[in-house]
Amino acid sequence: MDYRTGDLGAEPLALEGPDLPRRRRRWVILAAIVLLAAAALAWFLLRGDKEAAPAAPGGQQAPSVTVVVPRRATVGRAVTATGSLAARREMPVGVAGEGGMVTRVLVEAGDWVREGQVLATVDRSVQAQTAESLAANINVARADLTLAQAELERAQQLVGRGFISQADVQRRIATRDSAAARLKVAQATLSEQRARNARLDIRAPEAGLVLTRGVEAGQIISSASGTLFRMARGGEMEMRAQLAESDLQTIRVGASATVTPVGETRTFAGRVWQVSPVIDPQNRQGIARILLSYDPALRPGGFASATIVSGTGNLPQLPQSAIMSDERGNYVYVVDGVNKVQVRRVRLGTVGEEDVAIAEGLTGTERVVRSAGAFLNPGQLIKPVLDRNEG
Incomplete structure (x- = not known):
């Protein structure tokens, strides 16, 4: 019997006995069981993580990405261009008359004008003098006609008395008719000159909007000057x-x-x-x-x-967040059979408030990345999560 010293009155402690080896074996067995259970649990957890989230190249875990299957709907088929x-109807306006020096330009680009409105005026001092001369010729011709008519009437009164012959009456009738013809020629010549003078003004052929102005006051214009104004008919x-x-x-x-x-x-x-x-x-x-x-x-x-x-047509529909674009046009990311994202070029149809119709590029059975496409790269491995509310 051995006694532990240091404390007075301590009880004797047994260091050996028949149960000591049995107790040691029991603790060793329990410790081994605990270690085996811990190892099995760790192996199970690690295996479950690997099955749930595949590893991307480089050992990183593949990200979870929401995907949708396009739904089909009858929409208006849209073509973008x-x-x-x-x-x-663009109307070029130029010189209709003989031209001359522009004295005034009355409109600016952007002005609305009515049919026949004067856009610019051309100097007509020489033409005005010509018109006055022709007007004077009319007065001369009219006076000649009045005199010839009076002489004819006197001759018709005297022929019955035998003072003049019938031949003299016929000559006076011819003189009267010649004077009447000269008067008509003078009147026609004056009307022609006035029409020419009116054509000196640059006028709007129809009502519309002045698009451009290519003439300034003081400019000499002619029929070879080309387009002076451009107009949009009716705007x-x-x-x-x-x-x-x-x-x-x-x-x-x-x-x-x-x-x-x-x-x-x-x-x-x-x-x-x-x-x-x-x-x-x-x-x-x-x-x-x-x-x-x-x-x-x-x-x-x-x-x-x-x-x-x-x-109208039955086209696949995608949320607007799935559509991306670059210098080549619009595209989406589709997920292939091995859960890698691939670029798919698409042509858009009608664009709604939330959804976009896909006119070309999708059949409607693909898995399409719903959003976050800007953070992915072609060929990247992902863990697709189907959004059944959109499918």
Whole structure:
């Protein structure tokens, strides 16, 4: 029996006995069981993580990304196009008369004018003197006619008395008729000169909007001067939308369209009034002309984009967040069979408040990245999570 010292009155402590080896074996067995259970739990957890989230190249875990399957809906089939703005009926205005020196220009570009309104006046001092001379000739011819008529009337009174012969009466009738003809010639010549003088003024051929002014006071103009003013008849504008040959086949006269000029946030409603009957053999494109009401933002020569509704169709629909664009156009990310994202080029149809119709590029069965496409790269491995509310 051994006693532990240091404490008075301590009880003796047994260090050996028949149960000591059995107790040691029990603790060793329990410790081994605990270690095995911990190892099994760790292996199970690690295996579960690997199955739940595949590892991307480089050992990183693949990100979870929400994907949608496009839903199909009957929508207006839309065709997008670009083109230039122009006057629907542009009228070049030039010199109609003999020309001369411009004395006044009465309108500016952007002014509305009525039919026949004077746009510019030309000096007519010489022509005015000519008109006065011709007016004097009329007075002379009229006086000659009056005298010839009086002599004829006296001769007709004397022929019955035998003072003059019938031949003298006939000569006086011819003199009277000649004077009447000279009067008509003088009147016609004066009317012609006045018409020429009126043509010296540059006038609007029809009511409309003055687009450009190319003449100034003091300028000498003639029939070879070319266009002095350009006008839009009635102020009507149009967009000349360039379309591919396949798209042009679907466009009909009367189709509605919306036009957005470059630099404008507003859109302008219009309708197709003419579809080109020919195709350019170089670029395989044709032109659809969209009629637009006048607005100061619609400047001829400017560039614009248009969306033309060309009937209805059953098209895939995607949320707007799924659509991305670059210098080549619009695209989406689709997930392939091995959960890698791939670029798919698409052509947009009608754009709604939340959804976009896909005119070309998708069949409607693909898994498309709903958002966060800007943070992905082509070929990247992801963990797709289907958004069933959008599918």
